Amino acid sequence: MTPVLVTGGAGYIGSHACKALARAGYQPITFDNLLTGWRDAVKFGPFEEGDLADRARLDEVFAKHKPVAVLHFAALSQVGESMSDPGLYWRHNVLGSLNLIEAAVAAGCKNFVFSSTCATYGDQDGVVLDEDSAQRPINAYGGSKRAIEDMLTDFGTAYGLKSVIFRYFNVAGADPDGEVGEFHQPETHLIPLMLDAIDGKRDALTVYGTDYDTPDGTCIRDYVHVMDLVEAHVLGLKWLQDGKDSEVFNLGTGTGFSVREVIDRSAEVTNRAVPVTEGDRRPGDCVKLVSGSEKAKSLLGWEPDRSVMSQMIKDAWRWHQNGGYDR
Numbered sequence: 001m002t003p004v005l006v007t008g009g010a011g012y013i014g015s016h017a018c019k020a021l022a023r024a025g026y027q028p029i030t031f032d033n034l035l036t037g038w039r040d041a042v043k044f045g046p047f048e049e050g051d052l053a054d055r056a057r058l059d060e061v062f063a064k065h066k067p068v069a070v071l072h073f074a075a076l077s078q079v080g081e082s083m084s085d086p087g088l089y090w091r092h093n094v095l096g097s098l099n100l101i102e103a104a105v106a107a108g109c110k111n112f113v114f115s116s117t118c119a120t121y122g123d124q125d126g127v128v129l130d131e132d133s134a135q136r137p138i139n140a141y142g143g144s145k146r147a148i149e150d151m152l153t154d155f156g157t158a159y160g161l162k163s164v165i166f167r168y169f170n171v172a173g174a175d176p177d178g179e180v181g182e183f184h185q186p187e188t189h190l191i192p193l194m195l196d197a198i199d200g201k202r203d204a205l206t207v208y209g210t211d212y213d214t215p216d217g218t219c220i221r222d223y224v225h226v227m228d229l230v231e232a233h234v235l236g237l238k239w240l241q242d243g244k245d246s247e248v249f250n251l252g253t254g255t256g257f258s259v260r261e262v263i264d265r266s267a268e269v270t271n272r273a274v275p276v277t278e279g280d281r282r283p284g285d286c287v288k289l290v291s292g293s294e295k296a297k298s299l300l301g302w303e304p305d306r307s308v309m310s311q312m313i314k315d316a317w318r319w320h321q322n323g324g325y326d327r
């Protein structure tokens with residue numbers, strides 16, 4: 001099996017990626033410090049505990065496994081936290097990624113797949129965002145991710161590092177087999193918080209802002225199923241292995257859902273009421289983020305067939321009721 005290094009493989013998206021990679025005939029080697037991830041989520045290949053800040057440990061892992069590519073998911077990724085503690089995000093995400101990129105180049109591993117985000121676009125007056133849209137992040141999380149994108153471009157020019165950069169929109173859902181799923185502690189994402197409220201694990205879901213300039217006053221996002229998202233990564237990896245050029249791809253569906261629409265759909269899918277309270281806007285939130293994602297479909301042949309809102313909620317609900325990890 002072809003070894004690939006997966007940073008953040010113990011986290012939500014990384015663990016699903018490891019499953020997809022193993023299915024596609026790769027050996028996913030998880031490199032993770034378990035800061036927000038789970039040892040029990042590492043099920044599809046070897047585990048190497050380590051921190052991106054530790055260059056010697058990275059060198060050791062590259063030398064041991066000789067991966068042909070890196071898939072880099074490890075990061076801090078909470079918009080609100082990045083507003084209140086920007087230094088943490090710049091240090092952790094940017095310096096950690098610099099260490100990783102330098103270690104990859106030093107080890108002669110020249111294929112790199114990177115988890116970027118629609119947060120790099122910032123607020124752009126409700127336009128559909130495609131890969132050529134300007135990047136004007138309004139929070140330190142998005143700023144840190146844009147900086148890493150720039151770093152990959154510079155290392156490409158200097159050392160021939162080839163990269164596929166994926167700008168994810170909002171990732172949701174879980175592995176339908178229930179082997180892995182979304183489990184953050186604390187949780188900050190809309191759908192799992194809503195399922196907690198439905199289930200009585202929290203009193204209510206707080207809607208962050210009801211006075212936005214949108215049809216129902218709540219923010220709009222483009223939700224993509226985690227299983228579809230990780231399939232794009234397998235395609236991105238093959239793209240690089242085929243010797244193709246560095247590329248940037250959005251991963252979303254092109255359809256926006258407001259917070260209220262997601263709440264209504266969840267009530268339908270679970271057949272339960274969603275306890276809701278209305279709260280203030282959350283600092284750093286964009287009004288509307290919707291993807292132009294034709295490029296991934298046309299160049300990579302990506303087919304996001306599970307990214308239907310009711311399916312994402314259904315899969316998340318199943319995991320919510322039966323899943324979870326012990327460390």
Ligand SMILES: NC(=O)c1ccc[n+]([C@@H]2O[C@H](COP(=O)([O-])OP(=O)(O)OC[C@H]3O[C@@H](n4cnc5c(N)ncnc54)[C@H](O)[C@@H]3O)[C@@H](O)[C@H]2O)c1
Nearest residue numbers: 008010011012013033034035036037051052074075077171
């Ligand atoms: N969830 C989303 O909707 C979304 C949207 C856009 C982009 N992303 C990006 O996707 C990636 C994965 O997100 P996720 O939701 O799976 O997050 P997650 O928190 O579940 O997973 C991140 C993993 O990285 C590990 N990690 C963090 N810092 C590390 C370090 N310094 N060294 C080693 N391991 C470290 C954590 O322990 C965790 O297992 C992130 O880069 C995030 O920015 C996520």
Ligand SMILES: O=c1ccn([C@@H]2O[C@H](COP(=O)(O)OP(=O)(O)O[C@H]3O[C@H](CO)[C@H](O)[C@H](O)[C@H]3O)[C@@H](O)[C@H]2O)c(=O)[nH]1
Nearest residue numbers: 077079117118119188189190193206207208219259282285
């Ligand atoms: O309790 C909550 C949680 C969220 N929301 C709202 O629901 C929407 C989605 O919020 P999430 O926290 O689920 O997702 P974000 O859009 O903030 O963040 C996601 O997209 C970002 C890009 O904007 C980053 O990439 C990040 O990693 C990823 O989780 C936002 O309008 C948010 O204000 C609420 O109303 N109440």
